[in-house]
Amino acid sequence: MPQTRSQLDNTLGALLARRKSLGKLRRLTNAPPNSIDFSSNGYLSLSTSPVVQKALLSRLQAEVATSENYDDKLRRRSILGSGGSRLLDGNSTLAESLEAKIAAFHNAEAALLFTSAYDANTGLLGCVPQPGDVIVYDELIHASVHEGMRLSRATKRVPFSHDSISESHRGRSTDDGVGQSGPQSKTQSLEEVLRQVSKDERIASCKANVFICVEGLYSMDGDVPLLKEIVETVDRYLPSGNGYIIVDEAHSVGVFGNNGRGLVCQFGLEDRVWARVLGFGKALGCSGGVVLCSSITRSYLINYARSLIYTTSMTFTSLISIDVVYDFLASGQSNSLREHLQKLINYTYSQLYALCTRLRPTRRILHIYESPSRSPIIPVFTAYPRILADHCQRSGFMVRPIVAPTVPAGTERVRVCLHSANTIRQIDGLCRAIEVWVQGQMTAENPRDSTGSQKTAVGSTNVSLEQDKPRL
Numbered sequence: 001m002p003q004t005r006s007q008l009d010n011t012l013g014a015l016l017a018r019r020k021s022l023g024k025l026r027r028l029t030n031a032p033p034n035s036i037d038f039s040s041n042g043y044l045s046l047s048t049s050p051v052v053q054k055a056l057l058s059r060l061q062a063e064v065a066t067s068e069n070y071d072d073k074l075r076r077r078s079i080l081g082s083g084g085s086r087l088l089d090g091n092s093t094l095a096e097s098l099e100a101k102i103a104a105f106h107n108a109e110a111a112l113l114f115t116s117a118y119d120a121n122t123g124l125l126g127c128v129p130q131p132g133d134v135i136v137y138d139e140l141i142h143a144s145v146h147e148g149m150r151l152s153r154a155t156k157r158v159p160f161s162h163d164s165i166s167e168s169h170r171g172r173s174t175d176d177g178v179g180q181s182g183p184q185s186k187t188q189s190l191e192e193v194l195r196q197v198s199k200d201e202r203i204a205s206c207k208a209n210v211f212i213c214v215e216g217l218y219s220m221d222g223d224v225p226l227l228k229e230i231v232e233t234v235d236r237y238l239p240s241g242n243g244y245i246i247v248d249e250a251h252s253v254g255v256f257g258n259n260g261r262g263l264v265c266q267f268g269l270e271d272r273v274w275a276r277v278l279g280f281g282k283a284l285g286c287s288g289g290v291v292l293c294s295s296i297t298r299s300y301l302i303n304y305a306r307s308l309i310y311t312t313s314m315t316f317t318s319l320i321s322i323d324v325v326y327d328f329l330a331s332g333q334s335n336s337l338r339e340h341l342q343k344l345i346n347y348t349y350s351q352l353y354a355l356c357t358r359l360r361p362t363r364r365i366l367h368i369y370e371s372p373s374r375s376p377i378i379p380v381f382t383a384y385p386r387i388l389a390d391h392c393q394r395s396g397f398m399v400r401p402i403v404a405p406t407v408p409a410g411t412e413r414v415r416v417c418l419h420s421a422n423t424i425r426q427i428d429g430l431c432r433a434i435e436v437w438v439q440g441q442m443t444a445e446n447p448r449d450s451t452g453s454q455k456t457a458v459g460s461t462n463v464s465l466e467q468d469k470p471r472l
Contacts, residue, residue: 090313216252222377254283
């Protein structure tokens with residue numbers, strides 16, 4: 001066994017070494033102490049909100065006090081664990097009442113909780129599409145949807161161009177500094193894909209279904225889909241009603257819509273979208289996920305979704321935290337947070353845009369989208385994402401480099417995530433750090449010293465330009 005284990009370790013080590021040589025090795029890291037957060041997904045800063053924290057502690061303390069009154073210890077509620085899967089001992093009246101509350105808040109017929117939005121996507125797509133069905137998906141769709149499609153029995157899985165449905169990607173220019181993020185997609189548009197799919201005899205005769213998968217807010221690009229156009233396009237090419245739209249709202253819930261109900265609710269498309277997958281780990285500051293769907297679909301998932309059936313259900317603490325946050329949203333207390341967040345989004349984009357137009361760096365050094373962002377995710381594109389991110393972190397600002405294969409090669413970036421708890425002063429500091437790095441990079445790339453040799457200093461680091469090239 002030790003020898004066999006050594007052989008396997010050698011194989012795995014070689015694969016890791018290859019990934020490292022390509023600049024794609026992933027590592028677990030911690031944010032430097034006292035750094036300013038421009039990286040996490042907690043857009044509304046609810047996990048650190050004193051109001052939310054106090055409400056959660058109050059609910060937990062009340063439950064502990066109630067349990068202490070029971071003479072029979074077996075009657076006390078388990079707070080730390082759920083006791084099993086939903087189909088065995090992990091179900092509770094709290095879970096079911098929370099599902100009803102969530103469904104009502106989002107104007108849905110029913111809701112089913114999962115331990116994560118990842119599990120919700122894999123469970124939904126892994127069991128609903130039947131043989132003969134087709135899944136049409138955005139080429140930039142989340143990895144969990146890809147995993148669900150891999151498990152699915154659908155006959156075909158067809159990607160479509162993200163640019164064809166993106167609110168901000170259409171009409172992108174190629175100017176230095178601001179404009180498109182990289183080479184345009186060669187994938188067919190959603191309309192072209194649906195036109196071809198609709199010619200299939202089984203689909204035309206409604207003997208097979210088409211599932212269309214998009215996100216409400218794309219976590220890497222920070223853009224929003226043209227949801228109304230998507231619905232109209234699906235209705236046009238699948239007029240018999242066998243086109244079923246699934247919207248992953250993991251990042252858009254809490255950010256968009258009245259009281260944070262999400263993008264589907266913002267456009268009043270609840271009856272036109274077949275299913276929604278929400279995540280509680282982003283703007284809502286908790287953990288877990290939920291599928292919003294019909295009552296029949298909910299029953300079907302309870303019977304066939306393996307990611308629900310064969311996993312331990314959410315704990316009492318997790319359920320209560322979600323319940324507390326939904327009370328906070330429903331009360332309207334999050335509205336001021338969203339308004340402030342939007343002001344920060346506008347300000348950050350304007351500062352980055354001004355930086356690009358003033359310095360006019362090459363596209364390899366830095367560029368952003370030309371269209372103003374309306375999401376808290378702002379990608380800053382650069383051929384040197386790790387060096388820029390390292391410079392910002394050394395300056396006290398936590399941002400992360402995003403490289404292939406997480407994003408397509410040639411679209412590497414540093415992702416800036418804004419939160420309602422951020423301040424104008426913090427944003428100014430981050431933009432100043434980026435500007436210093438850009439100026440250093442421009443000096444390193446262009447002027448030559450007196451001996452005619454190319455300078456290699458990059459920003460505030462000792463890493464040369466050539467050292468970062470394998471990461472592309």
